[in-house]
Amino acid sequence: MKRLILVVLIALGPLSASLAQTADSTKNATAAKGPLKVALGIQVGSMGPGLNLSFEYFKKWNFRLTGTYVQANYSENNTELKYLFESTARVGGVGVYADWFPFNKARGVGFTVGLAYSFIKLDATGRSLVGYQSNDFAVTAEEIGEITTSFKTNPVMPYLGLGFGRSVPNKVVNFRFELGAYYMGSPSVDMTATGLVHQTVEERDKIQDNLKNYMFYPSMTFNLNFKLTKP
Amino acid sequence: MMNHRRYTTALAAIGLIAGISITGCKNPKEDVDLIVDSGITEATMGLRFVNARTGEPVGAGLLANQQVTISLHGVDADKIVAANGSTDLICNQGFMTLAVRSDVNPSESSPVRFRVVCSAPGYLKTSQEVTIVQLGGIDVTIPMVELANLPDGVAATNSTVTNGSGTSGTVSAATITTGDPATTYGSSSASVTIPAGTVMRDETGTILTGAIGVDLAYFNPLDPSSTQSFPGGFSVTSETDGDIVFSTGGFVSLEMTREANGRAVKTFDTPITLTVEMPDNVVDNGGNAVAAGTTCPVWSYDTGTGGWSFEGNAIAQTNPGTGRIEVNFPVTHLSYWNIDWFNNSCVLGATINVNSNLACNGYRWVEVRHGLTNGLIYQGARDMQSGQFRLLNVPQNTPIKIKVFESQGGAMIGSLDVPNACAGEHILTVNSTSGSQQMNLVVNLRCPDRPDLIFRPTLPIWAKPVGGSWQYIGQMVNGNFSSCALTAGGTYNFSTFYDGEFIVSNTYTLDQTDYIFEHELGSDACSGF
Secondary structure, X not given: OHHHHHHHHHHHHHHHHHHHHHHHXXXXXXXXXXXXXXXXXXXXXXXXXEEEEEEEEEOOEEEEEEEEEEEEEEEEEXXXXXXXXXXXXXXXXXEEEEEEOOOOOOOOEEEEEEEEEEOOEEEEEEEEOOOEEEOOEEEXXXXXXXXXXXXXXXXXXEEEEEEEXXXXXXXXXXXXXXXXXXXXXXXXXXXXXXXXXXXXXHHHHHHHHHOOOOOEEXXXXXXXXXXXXXX | OHHHHHHHHHHHXXXXXXXXXXXXOOOOOOOOOEEEXXXXXXXXXXXXXXXXXXXXXXXXOXXXXXXOEEEEXXXXXXXXEEOOOOOOOOOEOOEEEEEEOOOOOOOOOOOEEEEEEEEOOOEOOEEEEEEEOOOEEEEEXXXXXXXXXXXXXXXXXXEEEEEOOOOOOEOOOEEEEOOOOOOOOOOOOEEEEEOOOOXXXXXXXXXXXXXXXEEEEEEOOOOHHHHOOOOOOOEEEEOOOEEEEEEEEEEEEEEEEEOOOOOEOOEEEEEEEEEEEEOOOOXXXXXXXXXXXXXXXXXXXXXXXXXXXXXXXXXXEEOOXXXXXXXXEEEEEOOEEEEEEEEEEEEEEEEEEEEXXXXXXXXXXXXXXXXXXXXXEEEEEEEOOOEEEEEXXXXXXXXXXXXXXXXXXXXXXXXXXXXXXXXXXXXXXXXXXXXXXXEEEEEXXXXXXXXXXXXXXXXXXXXXXXXOOOEEEEEEEOOEEXXXXXXXXOXXXXXXXXXXXXXXXXXXXXXXXXXXXXXXXXXXXXXXX
16 A cells, blocks of 8 residues: 555656646746647557557647557477466556656656556466376376466556657657556456366465565556657 | 756656565465365275274284285275275275275165275284265274273183194194173173094195194174174175175184194184083074074184175074083184074165254264164264265164264264164154364375475365274365364364375364364375376
């Protein structure tokens, strides 16, 4: 809970600072406004590849809509321990972000706050490749069964980041790099198991507990932005 | 300056978030176990071999070579394995687990029937018939008679006779008598008369010469301490008459061994004579008092297979010297001998509907006795939760009595007279004074080299109250067990038996509902996993 409060305070910090600065520089306000500029970007990063659409009306603020998604499958056929491990990881989301550029000298450096609807999910399945024989007792690999574990984040994830480069280029094109973290809450764990290993579902609570501190999803993003409006 | 301070603050905030994220995290797999059901079948038998006098497990605290050894016989013996699927049947500390093979599904229409024949150093050999008609756990408690510590109603003696060389046989005639056992159920004994010149042979036909040790034991047919430990029991499958229930007039075990090399005498070229006295009040299977002139069937018992064979009839007579009723009969081979009247039995008897106050499964000690002779037919722990069961291997067209006890030797909590043991449905009301509280037990078996792997077997569970004796309380299924057999607030040890190991828990006080019993198996039990 303390961490959640901390995140909220950090997220609110730049906004309050921005309001203070806005009040202090009323005389420059007209100069900091419009016209509306729009940019389209492509991005890759820890939330997967995707597109973003950025807007600039106030000089010190950019606003972005993003959508990212990637699915990766992984399979491990362990011939030594005789098991097959298959997993599917889905990463991505849609989000709205506000980039704040408070510095006069370092104009491309800014803070970002945002909110994303997460597509992050990991499904992992393990099953034995061989049966088991003990004396006159034999079971097949199918009878041993399989275990599937799924991890999901909270669907809505607040975000805080530090960016280098504007989302809406001053000229035609620019590059932006951003580091940050999503608050995803403790991932929820679902577990199913079949066959002789069906009682392993009892371990779900242990995994859930082990993951309780995995509350932040680190983000590193590279953007290539193209200005759609006239320079 | 202001810009520099904001920039530093923001970086510190992000660094703090990253720090919290990294330092507080555990390996997701930490302490997570893979749990595997390892029960091969849900039809297990918990075998408990107890000293007929002390009630303690046979072989407790003794080395492997002093443990009970068993062999299986009967039509379905090949369908029985150890709980790990092995055909290597090992008993340890007076316990063992047997299981019906996983490809066999016992039912009333297809019962699994076999005989456990067991022996232990210093004990009389014995056996017990087992019939399984459904999945589930059953208790097989086998009392064994220790010759050096006889139960009431049993007398034994040992003596020596001397055989000359070649075919000269016994040097001089001998009569060896057990004397009367300690009992309040009438005076009686047994004796063997060996004429001079008796030639004795071992199983290969070789003549045995020199000193021959003679061990003779006699079982009073009326004393409950004696009858509950009768070798072979009373509900049997005989070699000659099929499925029958005995009503005994007395039992004798006679064993002879050449002292020089331990070779057992099996046959005699000329008969020796056994005399079995009967106490007053002995009745035949029709409830008729035995008197001079009563025909008495004589049965022999093969200690190797546990099979009974009808040898012939003898006529009871009054011994003019003692005034006691006795039966004399010649024998030409050595075995156990029994005076037994019998009824043919039905494998599936009457249906018993249990009306019980037990909230869940709760095994209680049950005795089934012949309605006319009061002879013991069955004893063991049975689930007395409300439900239905069939009587098994009971005498045809014969009344029986069912008695339910809180525990073996405990207070009676239910009884029922059944007019025909093989027919009808009857209600048995059980009012237990304990066991209203359910306890749940999870049994985890681990291997030393795979600490993340838990096996949950299907095995029998025994419980022992502190200061008491082990009692069968049911079967765990894939490591999970629930019971209303025990007393809330009581202090117990639990045990089970797997792969030759008698596994005993720590002591638990039953002041909660759920318990976990963890045990690390030996490396042999884990090989192959």
